[in-house]
Amino acid sequence: MRLGHRFTFPARQQRERHRAARLSWVSLGLLTTTAIAVYVTLGESEAMKTAWVEDLLGMVPPIVLLAALKIENRAPNQRFPYGYFRTVSVAFLITSAVLALAGVWLLYDSVMKLLHGERPPVGTMSVFGHMIWAGWAMVVALLYCVGIGYWLGRAKRPVADTLNDKALYADADMNKAGWMSEGAAIAGILLIGYGHWWGDGLAAAFISVNIVRDGWVNLRQVIGDLMDETPTRIGGQELDDLPERLKACAEAMPWVSQAAVRLREHGHVIAGEVLIVPREEQDLVARIEHAVEALTKVDWRIYTLTVMPVSELKDGVMPKQPWSAA
Amino acid sequence: MRRQAVAPDHRTTHASADSCDGRCTGQLVALVTGMHRSPILALLALASACGLPRDTDGSLDRARGGVLRVGVADHPPWDSVTAGTVSGLEPRIIEALAATIGATPTWRRGAESELLAALERRELDIVAAGLTDDSPWNGRVALTKPYRTDQSGGAHVLALAAGENALLVLVERYLHDHEAGKPVVGAR
Incomplete structure (x- = not known):
């Protein structure tokens, strides 16, 4: 890293x-x-x-x-x-x-x-x-x-x-x-x-x-x-499903119980954070480094991801679907 | 339809417009040689070359075989206006031009600004006042392409009501065919 x-x-x-x-x-x-x-x-x-x-x-x-x-x-x-x-x-x-x-x-x-x-x-x-x-x-x-x-x-x-x-x-x-x-x-x-x-x-x-x-x-x-809008699809205002894909990828890892993702576009590339609630904390540092590598491979646009272990994900920590209220 | 109501002698004028066909052929030749591989365009041009452009107000149709309303301001040697007579280069041009469409010019004498204001109100068809192409009236009335340059470099034009493009094309063609390239007239 x-x-x-x-x-x-x-x-x-x-x-x-x-x-x-x-x-x-x-x-x-x-x-x-x-x-x-x-x-x-x-x-x-x-x-x-x-x-x-x-x-x-x-x-x-x-x-x-x-x-x-x-x-x-x-x-x-x-x-x-x-x-x-x-x-x-x-x-x-x-x-x-x-x-x-x-x-x-x-x-x-x-x-x-x-x-x-x-x-x-x-x-x-x-x-x-x-x-x-x-x-x-x-x-x-x-x-x-x-x-x-x-x-x-x-x-x-x-x-x-x-x-x-x-x-x-x-x-x-x-x-x-x-x-x-x-x-x-x-x-x-x-x-x-x-x-x-x-x-x-x-x-x-x-x-x-x-x-x-x-x-x-x-x-x-x-x-x-x-404004750090979440990635949108080209040629429209639809949101990209990349955050969901990253979340699914993270939660598919056996040591992860829950994950939350926040992304933003920097021109052609994408940066963001992934919060992870680990099931077990053994070898946590190595696992996180491995997770960064695996998650970065999900899409070629991903430039920098920060993976952060947390003890729990409280409601309201992660953004809701923007515009969905409107 | 409306056009024919305005100009009842439309048909007779079309008979006299056989020279127009030659001109249109010329237009087409120029178009076709001017463009590389655009057969669609050639067809398009063929379909509508004759008869375009038309006037927004039908000035040319009204003038054909009728009256061409000319405003003329004293501006020797281009235009000389005395109590009884109108003479000078521009009135001569306009008379010859009117003759080609069987129109009789009626002359309204006045000051340049007064005549151009009348032209803007479409009370006149054409104004001869020794105007040059840098006239501040450009935009409010239509100026022809320059047909002569005087010794002080002024490029001389006639003025028409804006949007009377058929008449404008006719006048510009006449000026190009008969006046362009002739020796410069003395200083204003």
């Missing part, structure tokens, strides 16, 4: 980490091209403007993720004895706050434009010497974005699942929200084309609601993490 050991990811997860990093780099490259495509065709359309901002904001999660993948597995030290796994949480706190604020601002902007009845002028654009309606160029740029976003979202999901990587999952979710809102922007542009000026503001409002939603979902998740 020692404090401050370095966490080693299993081979499969290690591979997926490399894939996650690669996907993040690919994301950055592709999102740069989509941001350029939308910027070039931007014009006076509010929907295009919001789609562009969403594109730019979509670059933040891959950057955060790359930084986190680099920093999180640094060895713990005297100053940070629990290691650096919470880098992910800190980075995501910033990202999601920015997302939510940007979304609210864009929503305000587009709703005001709708209320004022501002009609977007969309004129011509010169493409290879032909003067075409700029709306067509916008639609082409947006279709490109939809394709890229769809592919990125699809590629990231399985990696996020294997890694149990909520950050990557949220990123994939943002890609999905992104391509859907770019689809909305296409509808908005076509509505302008048919002379319905409100289509633009409506599409923009829809996109900004999507951005706010992205921000809110991420914010909620990361606040949970920073």
Whole structure:
């Protein structure tokens, strides 16, 4: 036993980490091209403007993720004895706050434009010497974005699942929200084309609601993490059954009469305490060390467990199911 | 449906719009060459290329074979307004442009700010006032793409009511085809 050991990811997860990093780099490259495509065709359309901002904001999660993948597995030290796994949480706190604020601002902007009845002028654009309606160029740029976003979202999901990587999952979710809102922007542009000026503001409002939603979902998740929420399943608010599995594993040991478990997530990994009421106290120290080893093997995410022998488990020592009262 | 009620001469104008078909083909060619492997898009464009964009208020339909409401402010050499006459580069452009859609321009003389306010209220279709693309009215009215640059670097534009995109496209095409690349006009 020692404090401050370095966490080693299993081979499969290690591979997926490399894939996650690669996907993040690919994301950055592709999102740069989509941001350029939308910027070039931007014009006076509010929907295009919001789609562009969403594109730019979509670059933040891959950057955060790359930084986190680099920093999180640094060895713990005297100053940070629990290691650096919470880098992910800190980075995501910033990202999601920015997302939510940007979304609210864009929503305000587009709703005001709708209320004022501002009609977007969309004129011509010169493409290879032909003067075409700029709306067509916008639609082409947006279709490109939809394709890229769809592919990125699809590629990231399985990696996020294997890694149990909520950050990557949220990123994939943002890609999905992104391509859907770019689809909305296409509808908005076509509505302008048919002379319905409100289509633009409506599409923009829809996109900004999507951005706010992205921000809110991420914010909620990361606040949970920073509040030492028990492990939750990826992509939802359901609680992970890991505490129950650990409890069962501990209570299956012949020398244990009762066990209680408390866990928290540190980014990709899990830390926590296991209280054990021993049946017999012979060789207790050796048994506890053995128990730590066995319990750590229950799930690859477990980084540090403290096993503590107690004489009895009083009611109320361990947390009840959170939210269950509500 | 509503559109036809507004413009009873819609059909006749469509007959005169055969030049539009050529333009649409051009649009499509540009689209198809501009994109790599997007057959769906090509179909989409094919399905709806002609007839888009439309005006939010039907200005172009109203003007075809009818009246184009023009506001003109004195701003030599771009626009010269005297008691009886309107002359200058921009009125000449607008007259020629109106002729292509069989419209007769009616001229309203006034100060630039007064005319642009009327344009914002959609009482006018187009304003010629020697405007440049840095006009503070940008956003409240639609400015065309610059068609000339003066000696002090001002990029000159015409102003249209915002959202009248069919008319905007028509004006910008006309400016591009007939005015772009011509020598600069003297300083403002």
